[in-house]
Amino acid sequence: MDDLSPSALKAILHSKRANMYYLEYCRVMQKDGRVLYLTEAFSGKHHAENQYFNIPIANTTVLLLGNGTSITQAAMRMLSQAGVLVGFAGGGGTPLHMACDVEWFTPQSEYRPTEYLQGWMQFWFDDNKRLIAAKQFQQSRIQFLQQVWQRNRDLKQEGFNVSDHAILNALNTFHTRTSQALKQSDLLLTEAQLTKTLYKYAANKTQLTNFTRQHQSQDKANDFLNHGNYLAYGLAASCLWVLGIPHGFAVMHGKTRRGALVFDVADLIKDAIVLPWAFVCAKENATEQEFRQQVLQAFTDNKVLDFMFDTVKQVALQDYSKDQIEAQNL
Template sequence: MDTLKPKDLKAILHSKRANIFYLEHCRVMQKDGRVLYLTEAKYENHYYNIPIANTTCILLGTGTSITQAAMRMLASAGVLVGFCGGGATPLFSGAEIEWLNPQNEYRPTEYVQGWLSFWFDEQKRLVVAKEFQKQRIEFIKQIWSKDKQLHEFGFYADEVDISQAYTSFQNKISKINTVNELLLAEAMMTKQLYKAAATRCQLSFERNHEAGDLANNFLNHGNYLAYGLGATTLWVLGIPHGFAVMHGKTRRGALVFDVADLIKDAIVLPWAFICAKEEFTEQEFRQKILQKFTQYQALDFMFEQVKNASQHFQVRTA
């Protein structure tokens, strides 16, 4: 069997890759030039191929191990690897985003240089944070306006309670003077969207990461999948995860949260409630979220927004 060369593994741009894998109770290894995972059954073992050239990140859950040779191949393909708890949450350690990033120092420098050109100015960071929130709202409006599956469950962008939630936030953005004010206003919008979603799905709901009900579990699970896309976007563009514009700047992975927020409300939020109502399994929910990420080109959208932000002040002052 022919082995793959590193140059072949980068044929699919990260922004176009479709796969995120969550694995548990298996061993990840390299065999015949491929990355496989091995599951042990009572009478025989099963090998499954991981298409690493079309994969953004891999989450290794309970009972997993990975070989050095497999890590080398994953790194050559630019695949991020994260260790996590059961059901893909939380990433270890739980309070931060922890990824094993491929060691590649030959990525573009223009984006990190553009990012750092404004990052040390608090007011400029606020401008970028506001722009992220505006784009977040636009993404909600775009998807909730045209997704017929969401419409079947009553999620329409122009419904009074939904439009009021994001319009109220949108109107406040230009008047906000600090990141803390922006965080509070953003949290209020998300809380209103939770209420709208719970009403449509006839669920009693209060956001609690430790609650253990399906809606909360699916929100946690979907958010961590979004963090995987955010971490991949930042790694490819060469921007360290610590240079956040909105979330706590003392948290090493805070910029991952900023970038993931661009898509979480639009995709993860409604489907967490819908799948909870329909009593999906974790695997069924994960497949639905990954399908929607691909359908609405979530990774492309993240790349576009981060690249635009890194060049924002350079363009304005050129």
């Protein structure tokens, strides 16, 4: 069998690439046409043996490098050619030290598709059209939440039920205020109010009293929320890079904030998956690794990347004619 070139590996559909790897205390390198990481294993007293482990770059979306890691130029070249996003993080995957506002080390290529960027540009410079796109993102995130919570047996057992009176009221209010919003700041306020309600609901279901969302807090629920959000940012960054849409063309988080579209796309899945599992894993006193595995498995089970791709493509390629806009404003 002929050896695969790194460029040939990109033939695997990115929408099916769900693997994320977090490495620490190792050296990532290229050896014999493969990307490996080298670590030391001690056998007996003070005797160290080098151990090599293969990284399957053809089926990897994000590689996070934590404490005590280094990477060679040759390995970065192969990862870039295979379309793998690389970021440097602290212990346990957070905080994200080198990602340029979650824009990562996105390898640039002249072979990105153009139709989605062209579709995005046809509405982005128009305030009304951009507001319509933002509303669609908001409605899609709620539909996804309802879908995930409705069919996930484990979340149901933990008490997460979209038919609960508190959730129904919150979602009804969200839908009403979203449809009536006149500017992005109205949407952000409505989003913040819903998320606050979901935090309270999740804390009650998992008996985590006195929970307060703090990004710098050291309690497990907040740590897991931060950790899971970073994983969601990695998926969002991968989705946008594959479709060729620059991360700066946001519809929700501000027109001039670099990388803000990554946050918009990540928000599609955070409430549905990251939020409930952060609280459930905190209640169970799970480790960082156990939480990560739970969230990554939930991403795979719910086809999160496919959902991101479908939503972004729909927004980019839909009809933004005058008649269509008037119909959506009714």
